[in-house]
Amino acid sequence: MPAALKRFRAAARWTRLRCACIAAATLLAAGTSWTSAVAQGATKGAILFEEKGCYQCHGYAGQGTFAGVRIAPEPLPWQTFARIVRKPYGVMPAYSPRMLTDAELLEIYEHLSTLPAPAAENAIRSILD
């Protein structure tokens, strides 16, 4: 077999292997990642939290991400919470009542208020020990 063909075949084998690895990793990640509230048939508030895009910056559990601060568990008092969503103090886009009604915002607030607190720090430590 000519050397060029050998090299080509080796490269093709490597590419196939890489594709298989990526596919396997993707499946694994999909299987273990947080399943969306919509898929789980969750409360209206949880669904709105996803549909209105809050989760994109604040994370599925409101835990905060590089794009948005932590807003759960124990969200701010309702009045403050609602005022900030209508008129954010920084880079968050404002949600007008046409984009998100007061009733919908209240559903989101109730959802965030029911999210459990994370495990205590020493509970996590004991797993690591």
Ligand code: HEC
């Ligand atoms: C594009 C990203 C983004 C989206 C989408 C977004 N937020 Fe925010 N949110 C932020 C950022 C960033 C802050 C921090 C304040 C700021 O910079 O405006 C914030 C702050 C907040 C705060 C105040 C938290 C505090 O302790 O000061 C609340 C409450 C809040 N967001 C609720 C929501 C809700 C509810 C939604 C969906 C309806 C939402 N956010 C959608 C980025 C976002």
